[in-house]
Amino acid sequence: xxxSDGFESADEEKQPGTPDxxxxxxxxxxxxxxxxxxxxxxxxxxxxxxxxxxxxxxxxPENPRADDWGWGGWSSWAASSVSNVAGMASNxxxxxxxxxxxxxxxxxxxxxxxxxxxxxxxxxxxxxxxxVKDSDPGKKEEPAKEHKEDxxxxxxxxxxxxxxxxxxxxxxxxxxxxxxxxxxxxxxxxVSNKAYEALNDQTGGEDRSKAKPRTRDSTKGPSLMNxxxxxxxxYEQQEKISAETKLTMSYLFDEKQGLxxxxxxEMLSKECVLKMKNTPTDSNTLFLYIETSLELKSGDSEIIxxxxxxxxxxxxxxxKIDLPISKINQCRYEIAQLFSEMDMTxxxxxxxxxxxxxxxxxxxxxxxxxxxxxRSVELFKKIAELSLLKSTLEVDMKTQADxxxxxxxxxxxxxxxxxxxxxxxTETKEDVDRLYLETSxxxxxxxxxxxxxxxxxxxxxxxxxxx
Amino acid sequence: xxxxxxxxxxxxxxxxxxxxxxGKSCLLHQFTEKKFMADCPHTIGVEFGTRIxxxxxxxxxxxxxxxxxxxxxxxxxxxYYRGAAGALMVYDITRRSTYNHxxxxxxxxxxxxxxxxxxxxxxxxxxxxxxxxxTREEAELFAEENGLIFLExxxxxxxxxEEAFLETARRxxxxxxxxxxxxNAAESGVQHKPSPIKVGNEEGQPADRNCSC
Numbered sequence: 001x002x003x004s005d006g007f008e009s010a011d012e013e014k015q016p017g018t019p020d021x022x023x024x025x026x027x028x029x030x031x032x033x034x035x036x037x038x039x040x041x042x043x044x045x046x047x048x049x050x051x052x053x054x055x056x057x058x059x060x061p062e063n064p065r066a067d068d069w070g071w072g073g074w075s076s077w078a079a080s081s082v083s084n085v086a087g088m089a090s091n092x093x094x095x096x097x098x099x100x101x102x103x104x105x106x107x108x109x110x111x112x113x114x115x116x117x118x119x120x121x122x123x124x125x126x127x128x129x130x131x132v133k134d135s136d137p138g139k140k141e142e143p144a145k146e147h148k149e150d151x152x153x154x155x156x157x158x159x160x161x162x163x164x165x166x167x168x169x170x171x172x173x174x175x176x177x178x179x180x181x182x183x184x185x186x187x188x189x190x191v192s193n194k195a196y197e198a199l200n201d202q203t204g205g206e207d208r209s210k211a212k213p214r215t216r217d218s219t220k221g222p223s224l225m226n227x228x229x230x231x232x233x234x235y236e237q238q239e240k241i242s243a244e245t246k247l248t249m250s251y252l253f254d255e256k257q258g259l260x261x262x263x264x265x266e267m268l269s270k271e272c273v274l275k276m277k278n279t280p281t282d283s284n285t286l287f288l289y290i291e292t293s294l295e296l297k298s299g300d301s302e303i304i305x306x307x308x309x310x311x312x313x314x315x316x317x318x319x320k321i322d323l324p325i326s327k328i329n330q331c332r333y334e335i336a337q338l339f340s341e342m343d344m345t346x347x348x349x350x351x352x353x354x355x356x357x358x359x360x361x362x363x364x365x366x367x368x369x370x371x372x373x374x375r376s377v378e379l380f381k382k383i384a385e386l387s388l389l390k391s392t393l394e395v396d397m398k399t400q401a402d403x404x405x406x407x408x409x410x411x412x413x414x415x416x417x418x419x420x421x422x423x424x425x426t427e428t429k430e431d432v433d434r435l436y437l438e439t440s441x442x443x444x445x446x447x448x449x450x451x452x453x454x455x456x457x458x459x460x461x462x463x464x465x466x467x
Numbered sequence: 468x469x470x471x472x473x474x475x476x477x478x479x480x481x482x483x484x485x486x487x488x489x490g491k492s493c494l495l496h497q498f499t500e501k502k503f504m505a506d507c508p509h510t511i512g513v514e515f516g517t518r519i520x521x522x523x524x525x526x527x528x529x530x531x532x533x534x535x536x537x538x539x540x541x542x543x544x545x546x547y548y549r550g551a552a553g554a555l556m557v558y559d560i561t562r563r564s565t566y567n568h569x570x571x572x573x574x575x576x577x578x579x580x581x582x583x584x585x586x587x588x589x590x591x592x593x594x595x596x597x598x599x600x601x602t603r604e605e606a607e608l609f610a611e612e613n614g615l616i617f618l619e620x621x622x623x624x625x626x627x628x629e630e631a632f633l634e635t636a637r638r639x640x641x642x643x644x645x646x647x648x649x650x651n652a653a654e655s656g657v658q659h660k661p662s663p664i665k666v667g668n669e670e671g672q673p674a675d676r677n678c679s680c
Contacts, residue, residue, distance in 0.1 A: 257515045257517070260530060261515070264512070264513055264532075267546045267549065268543065271546040323511070382511050385511060385543045386511070386512075389539055389540065389543065
C-alpha cells in the first residue's frame with residue numbers, strides 16, 4: 001500500500017505536460033484521467049516498461065525522501081518507533097540514493113541533449129508508424145508489451161502515470177533503451193533487496209522488539225498494564241482452584257497411596273470374578289450370605305470403640321490373619337498428636353483466628369482423614385491377599401464375612417470420630433460442611449472395599465471346597 | 468501452577484518383580500527416598516511408591532508397584548502385572564539361584580503385561596562385588612538374547628538406581644512418541660493428564676453399589 005501512496009504523490013508531477021501519456025486499457029480505470037492528447041501507437045506498448053523505472057531514478061537524486069518508493073513504509077515505521085532507528089533509516093535511504101545514482105549510470109540513460117535528439121527523431125517516426133502498424137519497432141516491442149502488461153496488472157496501474165508525467169518530454173524511448181531498462185529492473189530489485197536488508201539489520205534485534213509494544217499502544221490494543229493485570233487475575237484464580245482441589249479427598253487419598261491400594265484390591269477382585277467364571281460351580285448358599293453380609297445397610301449401627309488397635313487386632317485374630325497393624329496404629333497416633341498440638345495453639349491464640357490458621361486447620365483435618373482412610377484400605381487389601389493364599393478354609397466363611405463387615409464398620413466409625421474431633425476445632429460453618437462432605441467421601445472409599453470383597457470371599461469358598 | 472493440581476502430565480505404572488531378598492523394596496526406597504533401608508521387612512502382597520521424574524521436559528509420575536518376592540505370594544502378585552508400562556526384573560548378583568529364576572519371572576512378565584511393556588533387568592547388590600556369583604557378561608548376554616535393558620545397581624550405595632528407573636521412563640515415553648503405546652488404554656499402564664477417581668457421590672454412597680458380579 002505504501003507503494004501506491006508513493007506513486008500517487010508522484011502523480012502530481014505529471015501535470016506539467018502529458019502529451020503522450022500512454023493509457024494501456026488496464027491502467028486507464030485506475031489512473032487519474034485526462035491525458036490531453038491521445039497516445040501515439042508506438043509509445044503505448046512501450047511506456048509501461050519504462051515509466052516505473054525512470055520515475056524513481058529521476059526523482060531520487062532530487063528528492064531523497066524514500067516515501068515515493070514505498071521504502072518510506074520502512075523508514076517511517078522505523079522513525080516513528082524508535083528515534084535512533086530513524087537515524088539509521090535515514091542513513092539507509094542516503095545509501096539508497098547513492099545506489100540509485102550508480103544505478104542510473106549503469107542504465108546508460110541518455111543525457112538531455114540526446115533525449116532532445118531522440119524526441120525529434122521519434123516525432124518523425126511517429127507519423128510513419130501511425131500509418132504502417134507492422135513496422136519493425138512495433139514488432140520488437142510486442143513481447144515487451146505483453147510482459148509489462150502482466151506487471152502492470154500486479155503492480156497496480158497507478159504507478160505508471162506519474163512516470164508518464166516525468167517523461168512527458170519524450171514521446172518514446174528507443175528499443176535499446178527499453179532493453180537497458182529491463183536489465184535495470186533486475187538491478188533495481190537487487191538494490192532494493194540490499195536496502196531492505198540494511199534496514200532490517202539496523203532496525204533489528206532490540207530496537208524492533210522495543211518498537212512493537214509502542215505500535216500496539218498506538219493502535220488502541222490492550223496496554224501492557226492490562227495484559228499483566230489480566231494474567232495476574234487468571235493466575236490467582238488458577239492458584240485458588242488448584243489449592244481447593246488439593247483439599248479434596250480424591251486428591252489427598254491419592255497422595256497417600258490410597259487409590260493404589262484400592263486399585264490393587266480391585267484387581268484381586270476382578271481376578272476372582274474371572275476365576276469364578278472359568279470354574280463351573282454350583283450355586284452356593286454361602287454366596288448369598290456373603291452378598292447380604294457385606295451389603296451396606298442404611299443406618300448401620302454405631303459402634304463404640306474403646307481402643308482401635310485392640311479392635312483391629314481382635315478382628316485379625318478371628319480371621320486368623322497374621323498381619324502387623326503398626327501402620328494404622330501409627331497413623332491414629334499421629335492424629336491424636338495433632339489434636340493435642342491444636343489444643344495448645346487454640347489456647348495460645350483464641351483471640352485472633354486468622355485465615356491462614358483456618359486453612360491450615362482444614363488441611364490438617366482432611367490430610368489426617370485421607371491418611372487414615374488410605375491405611376484402612378491398605379489393611380483390607382492385605383487381608384484379601386493373605387486370605388487368598390490359604391488353601392483351606394481355616395475360618396468359617398460366615399464368620400469371615402461378618403468379621404470383615406464389622407472391621408469395616410469399626411474403621412468407618414473411627415473416621416467419623418476423627419471428623420467430629422476436628423469439627424470441634426473448626427470455626428466456620430463452611431468448613432464444618434466441607435469436613436463432613438470430604439469425610440463422607442473418605443468413608444465411601446473405605447466401604448468400597450466391601451464391594452470388592454464379595455467376589456474374593458466367593459472365590460475362597462470355591463477354591464477351598466475343591467481342595 | 469496451573470488449575471490442574473497435579474504437577475505432572477503422565478502417570479507410568481511400574482512393577483518390580485524378582486525373587487525374595489534381591490532388594491526390590493530397597494531399590495524402591497532408594498529411588499523414592501534416596502536412602503538405604505537396612506532392615507527391610509518382607510513385603511506382603513504389594514507396596515507402593517511414587518516419584519515424579521522429568522523426561523524430555525515432561526513431568527511424569529512413576530507409580531511403582533513393589534511386589535512380594537516370596538513364592539507363596541506369586542499367585543496373588545500375578546494379578547498386579549496387568550497395565551504395567553514398565554517392569555523391573557531384579558536378581559541378586561551374589562545369589563545364583565535368583566538369576567536362575569529369571570526365565571520364570573520373564574515368562575510372567577511377558578504373559579501378563581502388554582507387548583509394549585519395557586522390561587528392565589537389574590542385577591542388584593553391585594556393592595558386594597567380592598561375593599559376586601553372577602558375572603556381568605552372562606547377564607548382559609541374557610538381556611541381549613531376550614531384548615531387555617540391563618544394568619547392575621546397588622540399592623545400598625544408590626549406584627545406577629536412578630538410571631534404571633529413568634531409562635525405563637525414557638523408553639516408555641519414546642513408545643508414546645512413536646505412537647506404539649496407546650495413551651489411557653487400560654493395558655498400557657500410561658495415563659495422561661490424570662483425573663482423580665471419584666468413588667461415591669456427595670452423600671457418601673459408594674458408586675456402583677448395585678452392580679453385582
